[in-house]
Amino acid sequence: MLMHDRSPAIIVLSSAARPLAERLAADLQGEVHGLARRVETPEIAFADTSAHLQVLFEDGRTIIALFSAGAVIRLLAPCLSDKHNEPPVLAVAEDGSVVVPLVGGHHGANDLARRIAALTGGVAAVTTAGDLRFNIALDAPPEGYRLADPRAAKTVMADLVGGAKARLEGSADWLEQSDLPFDPKGTVRIAVSDRLAATEGGGLVYRPRHLALGLGCERGADAEEVWQLAMATLGDAGLAAEAVGVIVSLDVKADEAAIHAVAERLGCPARFFPAQRLEAERGRLATPSDVVFQEVGCHGVAEGAALAAAGTEGVLLVAKQKSQRATAAIAQAARPFAADDLPGRARGRLCVVGIGPGSEAWRSPEVSRMVAASSDLVGYSLYLDLLGPLAAGKTRHDFPLGAEEARVRHAMELAGEGREVALVCSGDAGIYAMATLVFELLETSAGGDGLSDAARRIGIAVSPGISALQAAAARAGAPLGHDFCTISLSDLLTPWADIQRRVRAAGEGDFVIAFYNPVSRKRRSQLAWARDCLLEHRPFDTPVILASNLGRDGEQVGVVPLGALQVDDVDMLTVVIVGSSNTAVTRTGDGREWVYTPRGYAQKAGSAMRRTETGQ
Missing domain, CATH: 3.30.950.10 (Tetrapyrrole methylase, C-terminal domain)
Structure with a gap:
């Protein structure tokens, strides 16, 4: 399922729609985008409606347009290509009487339409057959599940709408609680399984993402070697890669490129644990090692991390497997992993951003995206104030002028705690600003002058701004x-x-x-x-x-x-x-x-x- 976790853009072309836009923005934590010549001081102003909508769409942004559905369709027509990668787009009448999910119905648009209609007292014009008849979208499973073959959903739904019965193999509450016509003798197969062999029976196969793939590797290990080990470990056990919900390892590996490469290829988050937490799993390890303990302070990295992620109800499915420079193990959790309740700590990221002179019109879309995705903002108070609505909901860390080193150290330490941090600079972040100090501290702290180990393992991105x-x-x-x-x-x-x-x-x-x-x-x-x-x-x-x-x-x-x-x-x-x-x-x-x-x-x-x- 395509995830769209950024605030929706609520598009208005006239002042008449402004009051409803403000209500929706407050309820949905969105921001009002207004046509500059018709809407006074919106949060985001634009001059060209077509270009603005297309940029938002290509960027994967949820769009709520407070004008006619026909106009929205015509404006976005050049962008429509693959429904599996399209963000939610909705048209809402100016008075809120009708809400029409146009695109991305199975990526949240249908649910969002119902939510908006409940807020405005209007009607959600949902037209998706499966949603209407069975209260479910088979091609858009909830978080924690993934379709083995999304292409099969269209045929299965057509058969069910045509009157066929479904038989369920495995279990999942969200399927069982739907209005699907289940029958033990049904001709349409719907299965829930993490096993590769499950696809041999045809129909729809959902993968519960409850596998934790533990990885360990030498510093600088080749990403392809680690990937091949991961795939072999899954394949030899008959487990589907789509069922992996999290990649886990020791915290000193938080900046190991090979581990992140595996996580990216599997479409999973990567999480990390301190050695003490992994050592707490010693009694459940299949292959404890005194050598590993001497090196990193725990008796097993791959197995220990997998078990720590799976929790006390989890079980070790595959003991440590080895390649020349890496290890892998797999544990199964009692339930699928959820994005808001993942075990371990993420590798924090520090985005050093230049906001230009401060006005939204002169701030790059990339900078705005980085700030929007951050949990914490660090900067001189005036610079943070200039972000306006973009800073809403973020934890602010204000610093006075002249406290540059303290400001940067604080931002790096916050990122070392696994947070998404934006270090906000005026103008361009690399021109007489804080970006250079970040790298200077990384270099000088190699000898240990105050930065924690975690702060030196963070991810870093620098985004330019319009300089003075x-x-x-x-x-x-x-x-x-x-x-x-x-x-x-x-x-x-x-x-x-x-x-x-x-x-x-x-x-x-x-x-x-x-x-x-x-x-x-x-x-x-x-x-x-x-x-x-x-x-x-x-x-x-x-x-x-x-x-x-x-x-x-x-x-x-x-x-x-x-x-x-x-x-x-x-x-x-x-x-x-x-x-x-x-x-x-x-x-x-x-x-x-x-x-x-x-x-x-x-x-x-x-x-x-x-x-x-x-x-x-």
Whole structure:
């Protein structure tokens, strides 16, 4: 079953639908997306309805459209291809009187339609035959079960709708509690089994995902070797891979690529246990090892992890199997594993995200997805506030300015506890921001200076944002059209002599220069020194862009000549971009001044600009 665990996007095209959208957003923990020219200050604004819906759909986002079903179908028609991989899409009348699940009925749309109808007092127009007649969708088993062959569901459902009876082999409450016409002599076979041989009888076979596959391996083991061992261990025991509900191992293997590769290929979560927990299973191990105990503190990794995951009611089905560099074992739990009640600890993940200037319009979809998927947000309080509704429901960890190392350490330790953490930076996470400190701490803590072992085994992702220099350049025109560099004028972490050397080199190289941290309350002389230094290499009237509060209320962008640049015109929130000797200013008919740095296209053979300049 395709899982869609992110908040639904509730789409409105007019202010009339806004009240219902707000009600649905509150009840479903969704967010309101509104057509910018018609809906005032929605959480997410868009200009092109078709493009916006298609992006959401391709991203697997649940869509609740508060406008006509026909319009939704036409807008999404180019995206419709495979019903097994389509997210729920619903059309809801503006007054809530009718709710129509259009796509993804068996991926949650039908149930969501009923929930919305109950909220609005409307009618859920569910048309799926199986849902209507038998109160079940055979091709969409509940969590904890997987179909061995989803293609068989269509034929089986057609036979049942046509009047055939079903016989059940095995047991599952959700099947037994449905309205399916079961009869011990039924001609349609429905089986619940983790055995490979179960598919030989035809019909529908559901795999209960109650197997825990325990894995151990040497550091850096080949992923293919571990995969082949896992498949051989299952196959030799006659067990179906689809019945594996979790991959488990020792916590020191939380960053072992081979184990995660197996979990990904099986479509299972990976979970990890400390050695003490695995040692508690010593009495149930089939092949305890004193050698393993000496190395990692427990008498068995693969068997111990499998049993720890299966719990006290679980049983060891397959004792330790070995390859050259890995071990595997299988235990069966008393019931299928559920995503919200998995044993062990996940490998935590730290997403270092750049939110740009802060407004949603300038925040990348990837960053928004990472923040939405996180359990914890860490950052300077202002940056977290700028996330607006995206931060709702998350645990916030606010830090003041100047506590950068403490901020990053805290984020890494939270991830080490198995959490999904977003470390929030303004601008781009890798430009004068926190991404570099994450890797610096990983490198320096290898000798053990405060980061826990768990924090050094986390997964890490870095997602870019619009930097201040990009935002300023875009607002001003195209000053970064040719070679440029960035220099921070703050000597808090960098010796002033090094900064001076870099400014001189940039001036001599005729780079466009973006100055970060140009001034502070106590630091007033550096920008003036940089201005005077650059005047030795470029003209007095070189354009200088002063930009502050970009993308936020109070945005200001101005252009002054380099020779007239005054320190008092700049504050801590200002980005200063100094043009090169080739940077120019042009004016359009509306009186706007645009700053650009030509790349040399006018000198290119065949250029119309070249012919104009040379009189050809």
